Amino acid sequence: MTLHPLDQNDVLAAKKAAFQIPEGVIYLDGNSLGVLPKHVPDRLQEVVTREWGTSLIKSWNDHSWIDLPQRVGDRIGRLIGADKGSVVACDSTSVNVFKVLAAALSLRPDRKVILSDNGNFPTDLYVAQGLQALLDKGHELKIVAPEDVEAALNEDVAVMMLTQVDYRSGRVHDMAGLTQLAHDKGALAIWDLAHSAGAIPVNLSGAGADFAVGCGYKYLNGGPGAPAFLYVAPHLQEEVASPLAGWMGHEAPFAFDLDYRPVTGVSRMTVGTPAILSLSSLHAALDVFEDVDMNDIRQKSVSLSEVFIQEVERQCPQLELGSPRDPQARGSQVSFRFDDGYAVVQALIAEGVIGDFRAPDIMRFGFTPLYLSHKDVVDAAAILADILATRRWDKPEFKTRAKVT
Amino acid sequence: MTLHPLDQNDVLAAKKAAFQIPEGVIYLDGNSLGVLPKHVPDRLQEVVTREWGTSLIKSWNDHSWIDLPQRVGDRIGRLIGADKGSVVACDSTSVNVFKVLAAALSLRPDRKVILSDNGNFPTDLYVAQGLQALLDKGHELKIVAPEDVEAALNEDVAVMMLTQVDYRSGRVHDMAGLTQLAHDKGALAIWDLAHSAGAIPVNLSGAGADFAVGCGYKYLNGGPGAPAFLYVAPHLQEEVASPLAGWMGHEAPFAFDLDYRPVTGVSRMTVGTPAILSLSSLHAALDVFEDVDMNDIRQKSVSLSEVFIQEVERQCPQLELGSPRDPQARGSQVSFRFDDGYAVVQALIAEGVIGDFRAPDIMRFGFTPLYLSHKDVVDAAAILADILATRRWDKPEFKTRAKVT
Numbered sequence: 001m002t003l004h005p006l007d008q009n010d011v012l013a014a015k016k017a018a019f020q021i022p023e024g025v026i027y028l029d030g031n032s033l034g035v036l037p038k039h040v041p042d043r044l045q046e047v048v049t050r051e052w053g054t055s056l057i058k059s060w061n062d063h064s065w066i067d068l069p070q071r072v073g074d075r076i077g078r079l080i081g082a083d084k085g086s087v088v089a090c091d092s093t094s095v096n097v098f099k100v101l102a103a104a105l106s107l108r109p110d111r112k113v114i115l116s117d118n119g120n121f122p123t124d125l126y127v128a129q130g131l132q133a134l135l136d137k138g139h140e141l142k143i144v145a146p147e148d149v150e151a152a153l154n155e156d157v158a159v160m161m162l163t164q165v166d167y168r169s170g171r172v173h174d175m176a177g178l179t180q181l182a183h184d185k186g187a188l189a190i191w192d193l194a195h196s197a198g199a200i201p202v203n204l205s206g207a208g209a210d211f212a213v214g215c216g217y218k219y220l221n222g223g224p225g226a227p228a229f230l231y232v233a234p235h236l237q238e239e240v241a242s243p244l245a246g247w248m249g250h251e252a253p254f255a256f257d258l259d260y261r262p263v264t265g266v267s268r269m270t271v272g273t274p275a276i277l278s279l280s281s282l283h284a285a286l287d288v289f290e291d292v293d294m295n296d297i298r299q300k301s302v303s304l305s306e307v308f309i310q311e312v313e314r315q316c317p318q319l320e321l322g323s324p325r326d327p328q329a330r331g332s333q334v335s336f337r338f339d340d341g342y343a344v345v346q347a348l349i350a351e352g353v354i355g356d357f358r359a360p361d362i363m364r365f366g367f368t369p370l371y372l373s374h375k376d377v378v379d380a381a382a383i384l385a386d387i388l389a390t391r392r393w394d395k396p397e398f399k400t401r402a403k404v405t
Numbered sequence: 406m407t408l409h410p411l412d413q414n415d416v417l418a419a420k421k422a423a424f425q426i427p428e429g430v431i432y433l434d435g436n437s438l439g440v441l442p443k444h445v446p447d448r449l450q451e452v453v454t455r456e457w458g459t460s461l462i463k464s465w466n467d468h469s470w471i472d473l474p475q476r477v478g479d480r481i482g483r484l485i486g487a488d489k490g491s492v493v494a495c496d497s498t499s500v501n502v503f504k505v506l507a508a509a510l511s512l513r514p515d516r517k518v519i520l521s522d523n524g525n526f527p528t529d530l531y532v533a534q535g536l537q538a539l540l541d542k543g544h545e546l547k548i549v550a551p552e553d554v555e556a557a558l559n560e561d562v563a564v565m566m567l568t569q570v571d572y573r574s575g576r577v578h579d580m581a582g583l584t585q586l587a588h589d590k591g592a593l594a595i596w597d598l599a600h601s602a603g604a605i606p607v608n609l610s611g612a613g614a615d616f617a618v619g620c621g622y623k624y625l626n627g628g629p630g631a632p633a634f635l636y637v638a639p640h641l642q643e644e645v646a647s648p649l650a651g652w653m654g655h656e657a658p659f660a661f662d663l664d665y666r667p668v669t670g671v672s673r674m675t676v677g678t679p680a681i682l683s684l685s686s687l688h689a690a691l692d693v694f695e696d697v698d699m700n701d702i703r704q705k706s707v708s709l710s711e712v713f714i715q716e717v718e719r720q721c722p723q724l725e726l727g728s729p730r731d732p733q734a735r736g737s738q739v740s741f742r743f744d745d746g747y748a749v750v751q752a753l754i755a756e757g758v759i760g761d762f763r764a765p766d767i768m769r770f771g772f773t774p775l776y777l778s779h780k781d782v783v784d785a786a787a788i789l790a791d792i793l794a795t796r797r798w799d800k801p802e803f804k805t806r807a808k809v810t
Binding site for chain 2 (some may be wrong): 025041058059061066091093095102118122130131143215217224244245248250256260271274276278281
């Protein structure tokens with residue numbers, strides 16, 4: 001096997017060995033579900049058989065289960081430019097969106113507009129719609145095109161709520177710039193980092209973001225449905241209340257008082273008993289990032305995606321690039337549009353190249369520099385080209401939509 | 406080893422072998438964290454290495470991850486008298502309380518009282534307080550003594566929200582009777598089954614309960630922080646909206662529409678991506694219940710707790726029973742009150758008898774008929790008596806409060 005020239009000086013090359021990549025698979029879907037880090041099964045087994053099985057209830061103290069949301073939060077915080085003690089890992093991204101959106105609206109009681117864009121992941125918008133209906137106070141969810149967010153920022157806007165990296169196109173918003181513009185108008189900024197955390201360098205603190213949420217199971221490799229995370233800027237932590245006031249966010253959960261009193265800090269945004277098994281998997285998965293510089297990840301991500309675009313465009317003229325051409329305007333994923341994209345993606349999967357499809361016509365490929373090489377992406381492009389050239393996608397079995405796409 | 410006479414005809418005796426009980430431990434804390442079923446580690450390992458590690462993203466379809474909340478829900482439903490398709494396993498109990506309470510209030514828009522009692526688990530009350538503050542519509546959380554609930558039911562009450570089995574005393578509410586009284590006044594009934602599910606026979610459907618929630622990590626043995634469950638009565642499922650409108654509750658989550666449209670049935674109460682690892686552990690743990698009749702569990706539970714009370718009262722006159730004396734009025738736990746209860750519980754734990762403590766003076770012992778014998782409870786009572794007689798609890802190391810009690 002000859003090395004691709006760009007793989008020769010890859011400072012992250014050794015990291016691939018930390019992951020269990022199935023034989024014969026080129027996995028371009030780490031933006032949907034990250035690959036299993038090899039040490040996670042043993043670690044989880046230890047949590048199950050030793051901590052749960054043997055120490056049982058004592059593990060809440062002896063194995064610090066009780067602090068796991070904060071410990072995982074701090075590990076993630078390091079990757080997204082958050083101060084220590086500003087991030088907790090808990091619940092799902094959707095539930096966390098609810099918490100930060102309700103908290104943000106309560107800080108701007110005289111304003112009624114929640115501004116978002118149509119590149120936001122739909123669940124964020126659904127959560128906003130649900131909250132709107134629940135509050136029944138005349139809030140308006142204003143959904144504009146991503147490029148129109150800036151113009152839509154005005155003094156009616158209570159909260160600007162955006163996903164930094166578009167889940168389909170990979171388009172990146174200017175977090176610092178838009179946050180500043182929102183603040184200039186007196187609005188608060190919520191950032192969803194689902195496709196950012198572990199994928200690109202993020203500096204929440206530097207950008208002045210007020211709130212953020214994100215996902216543990218994509219680029220952070222925490223496992224299917226891994227707990228999400230939530231950030232509250234330090235200066236807001238004592239001001240905000242969680243709409244989901246649960247015992248884990250109480251000042252003294254084991255006093256069993258009848259009255260809720262929020263604990264100091266971001267921990268007040270935790271709610272119920274943490275899902276220790278899923279959270280332990282995420283905690284262990286983050287080991288892989290401990291000695292990694294997000295700038296190295298970014299550099300390789302750009303290189304991988306540039307090579308992929310170049311190879312696909314050279315060999316597949318029938319495909320249309322669905323992502324920004326400027327790598328600085330993209331996250332760590334690339335989309336190509338094709339009417340029969342669903343079938344093409346199924347054909348690719350059948351041949352070991354795993355990407356995914358997003359309606360109506362988007363073939364989506366994620367680039368995870370920790371476990372992909374340039375050779376991988378060149379090979380993937382070649383297989384894609386061959387499938388298109390031979391129309392191997394044009395089979396009934398590739399056209400039947402599965403429940404989860 | 407001689408069998409205790411009552412262990413000789415124990416129809417559940419063989420079940421103990423299904424659990425990993427640590428050597429030298431008598432575990433009377435299954436009401437706080439259930440013991441590890443022996444087959445769970447292998448099953449979880451399979452989910453991690455084969456489903457996540459090898460099938461990766463395809464497992465959402467190929468291993469039906471996407472239906473796991475419903476599949477686990479139906480298994481739990483069988484234990485609590487819920488129709489198929491009425492229960493989902495998701496999120497934490499606290500988050501689920503929020504969902505059903507908000508949904509219930511929306512069905513009684515002209516009423517302002519949430520009625521609960523001071524035997525409710527505090528997080529349920531905290532959630533109600535948080536929702537009250539969020540809605541800001543003049544709702545009143547009325548907290549009465551458990552015996553005063555009936556008298557407090559009137560036509561101002563929108564929702565009666567109770568935990569069936571008191572987490573400290575084990576006192577059981579009459580679910581069918583109180584639900585009927587609530588309905589007579591036009592109120593809805595929410596039942597928290599945290600200390601009921603898997604502990605006592607429950608018949609949600611027969612009792613006419615409107616909503617219920619409960620816990621996966623206590624008597625159901627799902628593992629630390631296992632996902633909780635949520636029940637909506639069939640006739641209400643199409644009427645209610647979830648205040649946490651997330652993509653998993655959408656009619657077509659993978660259409661990625663910008664507008665929320667709830668799916669039919671109880672699944673609309675799911676929110677974000679399910680925590681597959683924690684949920685898989687709970688799913689596997691429920692295997693143990695597949696061939697079990699809840700009436701057998703109840704019969705043995707009463708027998709265990711009666712023997713325990715008898716043995717403790719005979720040997721420990723300094724302790725005061727903190728639970729109803731009538732076994733029909735108790736769940737599957739027994740409490741004794743003692744001023745230095747915290748230290749006594751720590752001394753017990755040091756000698757392998759694991760119970761827990763609840764402020765201010767409650768020593769709490771849970772009875773889990775699947776993995777406890779009468780000999781276990783007789784031995785536990787003898788050790789307790791000996792610790793009291795010798796004052797072995799009276800040591801500084803037993804008086805320092807841990808973070809989690």
